[in-house]
Amino acid sequence: MTNLLLRLYIAGPSATSRRAEQNLRRLRDVAKARDGLAVEIIDVLKNPELAEQAAIIATPTLALEHPVRPRRIIGDLSDVERVLDFLGIESEGTRA
Template identity: 45%
Template sequence: MAARSKTTAKKEYKWELRLYIAGNTPKSVTALNNLKRYCEEHLKDLYQIEVIDLLIHPQLAAGDQILAVPTLVRKVPVPIRKIIGDLSNEEKVLVGLNIRPLKN
């Protein structure tokens, strides 16, 4: 299961995020909703979210060394960063991903 933000056209994104989940659990849904909200608020059109359901593709967990779900992996920009959980603490997520909030 993969979801892309805004457009399906081949485009370079400044932020490439991968969210690992295990099925359609409340924690997984919450994590995805929180991630989408933070990205729209702070990254606008500069991001791509790829959702990987480990119940469907368990072999993909090894590549990013996923030990728990949901886990968010920031692939780009480097260095790679990971956050485990439902992403409900916005400040912790922004700091963990090194995202500086956009000024209005």
């Protein structure tokens, strides 16, 4: 997979937001197509209009921006392998 956009919506510097950011970095590190992954972190307290446009109702929320199958996950992304599987992104540990 290439050219995937992941947007993480957080609410300020809370412990949950920081944990989600750390887990997103881990997710990107283990993704096979990490060079094809673009990541944006959006603080909804600083940019509420972006959260409203995306219809974000809870944070942290990870959004996979895809024209055919967009996906969203709410939470701190602690189960990295499960998140990758849900998003349809192969990890380095996955065998073909």
